[in-house]
Amino acid sequence: MSISPFHLAIPVYDLAAARTFYGDIFGCAEGRSSDHWVDFDFFGHQLVIHEHPKTQSQEAAHTNAVDGHDVPVPHFGVVLEWDVWEALADRLKARNTQFVIEPYIRFQGQVGEQATMFLFDPCGNALEFKAFKDIGQLFAK
Incomplete structure (x- = not known):
């Protein structure tokens, strides 16, 4: 089965903590980044964490x-x-x-x-x- 990589951009209210989590805990390689977002190779897919105020679903799932x-x-x-x-x-x-x-x-x-x-x-x-x-x-x- 051949699958194309997905692209997913998610909100994070603490960019540094999220960067450490995806980079260190999961060992995801970092791609491009800026002061407000970071690309990761998430098991062959493109995950982008974007700095954003806390959302309602992040507050209480x-x-x-x-x-x-x-x-x-x-x-x-x-x-x-x-x-x-x-x-x-x-x-x-x-x-x-x-x-x-x-x-x-x-x-x-x-x-x-x-x-x-x-x-x-x-x-x-x-x-x-x-x-x-x-x-x-x-x-x-």
């Missing part, structure tokens, strides 16, 4: 119930290969990351079974990282 967990909305993230997801989960745990939803297997034994984890960046943007042992299950009903 809304949630929807999914598989017995309160999933923050809005959120974004990446579908990773299973071993890459496991390595990222281990890396985040080793750094004592506070998860919104700890790494676990969602829909276990059902269509769409997947590994998932949720966390917030320092500016309250919710992220989800997931993986499928069978990528063909990505859009399965």
